[in-house]
Amino acid sequence: MKILKFIPFGMLALFGLGIVSCSEKTPSLSENTIIPKPVSVTDTNGVFTLDGETKLIASGEMAEISPLIALFQSLIKPSTGFDLQTAESAESNTIIFEIEKPSQKAAGEYTIDINESSIKISASGGEGLFNGIQTLRQLMPASIEGTVLAEGKIKIAAGTIKDKPEYAYRGFMLDVARHFFPVEDVKHVIELIAKYKINFLHLHLSDDQGWRIEIKSWPLLTEIGGKTEVGGGEGGFYTQEQYKDIVAYAQSKFITVVPEIDMPGHTNSALAAYGQLNPGIIVPEKGAVPFDRKELGVDGMATPLYTGIEVGFSTLDTDKEITYQFVDDVIRELVEMTPGPYIHIGGDESHVTAIEDYIPFIERAQAIVTKYGKKSLGWDEVAHAKLETGSVAQYWAKAENALLAINQGNQVLISPATKTYLDMQYDSTTKLGLHWAAYIELDDAYNWDPTELDAAIKRENILGVEAPLWSETITNREEIEFMMFPRFAAIAEVAWTKKELRSWDSFASRVKKHTARWDAMGLNYYKSPKLVWEEKK
Numbered sequence: 453m454k455i456l457k458f459i460p461f462g463m464l465a466l467f468g469l470g471i472v473s474c475s476e477k478t479p480s481l482s483e484n485t486i487i488p489k490p491v492s493v494t495d496t497n498g499v500f501t502l503d504g505e506t507k508l509i510a511s512g513e514m515a516e517i518s519p520l521i522a523l524f525q526s527l528i529k530p531s532t533g534f535d536l537q538t539a540e541s542a543e544s545n546t547i548i549f550e551i552e553k554p555s556q557k558a559a560g561e562y563t564i565d566i567n568e569s570s571i572k573i574s575a576s577g578g579e580g581l582f583n584g585i586q587t588l589r590q591l592m593p594a595s596i597e598g599t600v601l602a603e604g605k606i607k608i609a610a611g612t613i614k615d616k617p618e619y620a621y622r623g624f625m626l627d628v629a630r631h632f633f634p635v636e637d638v639k640h641v642i643e644l645i646a647k648y649k650i651n652f653l654h655l656h657l658s659d660d661q662g663w664r665i666e667i668k669s670w671p672l673l674t675e676i677g678g679k680t681e682v683g684g685g686e687g688g689f690y691t692q693e694q695y696k697d698i699v700a701y702a703q704s705k706f707i708t709v710v711p712e713i714d715m716p717g718h719t720n721s722a723l724a725a726y727g728q729l730n731p732g733i734i735v736p737e738k739g740a741v742p743f744d745r746k747e748l749g750v751d752g753m754a755t756p757l758y759t760g761i762e763v764g765f766s767t768l769d770t771d772k773e774i775t776y777q778f779v780d781d782v783i784r785e786l787v788e789m790t791p792g793p794y795i796h797i798g799g800d801e802s803h804v805t806a807i808e809d810y811i812p813f814i815e816r817a818q819a820i821v822t823k824y825g826k827k828s829l830g831w832d833e834v835a836h837a838k839l840e841t842g843s844v845a846q847y848w849a850k851a852e853n854a855l856l857a858i859n860q861g862n863q864v865l866i867s868p869a870t871k872t873y874l875d876m877q878y879d880s881t882t883k884l885g886l887h888w889a890a891y892i893e894l895d896d897a898y899n900w901d902p903t904e905l906d907a908a909i910k911r912e913n914i915l916g917v918e919a920p921l922w923s924e925t926i927t928n929r930e931e932i933e934f935m936m937f938p939r940f941a942a943i944a945e946v947a948w949t950k951k952e953l954r955s956w957d958s959f960a961s962r963v964k965k966h967t968a969r970w971d972a973m974g975l976n977y978y979k980s981p982k983l984v985w986e987e988k989k
């Protein structure tokens with residue numbers, strides 16, 4: 453017979469207390485929910501306590517470290533009230549920001565060492581230090597992401613994190629042409645992507661529906677071509693000053709802007725501004741119907757502005773010298789305000805440009821980019837042309853095009869529409885978005901790898917990964933957030949973390965806990981059933 457023992461109430465209460473204090477224990481470092489997942493995390497004993505007295509110490513090149521310390525201070529202040537001060541040195545309670553010289557670390561690589569008395573982030577330069585700070589912020593409570601004052605000190609378990617990116621190019625693309633987004637929204641997007649160690653922001657600055665960047669030598673591009681957007685709204689454009697402001701803001705977060713002018717197709721907004729660039733009469737359903745200029749007695753004909761979402765009906769006149777003057781002027785002005793290495797020349801879906809016109813056009817556009825000292829990026833179709841050394845083809849639709857680039861000795865940027873297109877609907881009930889390529893649930897966005905798309909696309913052929921957000925159906929910040937998150941976190945991990953270190957189960961459990969951060973930010977993310985299912989398990 454089993455004898456049940458009487459347990460006095462007081463003891464039960466004691467057990468209860470035990471449970472409470474257990475659950476308050478600082479989770480070990482290896483229990484982190486960091487996204488993207490770092491290369492290695494090792495636990496040691498102890499806990500570091502960050503409080504108002506914690507001192508911030510720079511070790512190395514001050515000019516590079518100071519802005520990062522300022523960034524850290526502004527990250528900590530809103531939700532803690534801590535006005536963290538810098539110091540030359542201190543015995544304990546320090547966070548050390550170290551730039552090693554010399555350093556074995558690659559760009560973007562960092563180490564974080566945490567013990568009871570200090571945290572040290574080391575890197576070979578500002579980019580690595582910045583990445584380390586993004587990781588450190590994810591070791592702090594979710595409240596750090598918000599502005600609500602949370603009482604108490606911050607406890608971080610001791611240990612070491614070693615981390616470096618798998619791919620050098622980790623990108624996000626925002627289509628500001630189909631719908632225009634003001635500077636504040638672009639900056640908001642920059643803040644979001646920086647948290648996930650994205651280092652390139654590709655801005656799709658022109659398309660049939662709108663021209664969004666001021667070009668001083670061709671003022672009508674924005675005056676006329678910037679006037680509207682999909683659905684007939686008022687559109688808009690960035691002045692050169694505003695664009696430079698975006699570029700500088702991105703730079704402060706170690707993000708390089710890649711401006712895109714899509715050519716020779718996707719150019720109706722330019723053709724509406726300057727008829728002399730137009731080789732035909734544009735009928736959206738039919739494309740450019742060629743006209744005889746002499747017969748019509750016109751030197752080109754401006755097209756009407758377009759506010760629908762068809763693609764592939766417009767083209768620049770590839771035969772006329774004025775077209776190359778236009779391309780040269782636009783690229784020259786863009787280069788003057790773009791410190792990054794790439795200019796994107798588009799090149800996709802030029803369905804009404806004959807291939808024998810398309811190829812020489814792309815080659816000339818590329819040569820102009822090279823002449824101004826930059827490398828060109830183009831959608832995968834550009835690989836039909838002869839690519840210059842260093843040009844990159846962006847794989848969005850066809851592996852065979854990616855292979856054309858690889859066989860010429862060029863690298864590819866990986867953006868398969870079926871995995872990375874953040875404008876694709878999550879499922880058939882998603883109100884925003886399109887689904888011509890696929891429905892992309894969170895696990896679809898995660899469970900793939902750039903090296904597994906095609907046997908002939910090898911690791912060394914891949915420059916990186918980019919997630920584009922096309923904006924035919926996206927009109928504001930909340931909608932951008934909804935289509936981005938949580939899938940964007942999945943793609944960021946695909947880009948940062950080696951295939952061997954990734955698993956859906958790990959990602960799903962981290963991202964579920966991570967949503968507390970998004971709640972603190974007030975982010976409008978999609979509540980993926982894949983995560984609820986994960987929780988029920």
Ligand code: TNX
Pocket residue numbers: 763800801831848873875886922923924
């Ligand atoms: C295809 S991707 C396009 C874009 C559209 C997008 C919509 C690419 C290079 N071209 O023009 O916006 O699909 O998903």
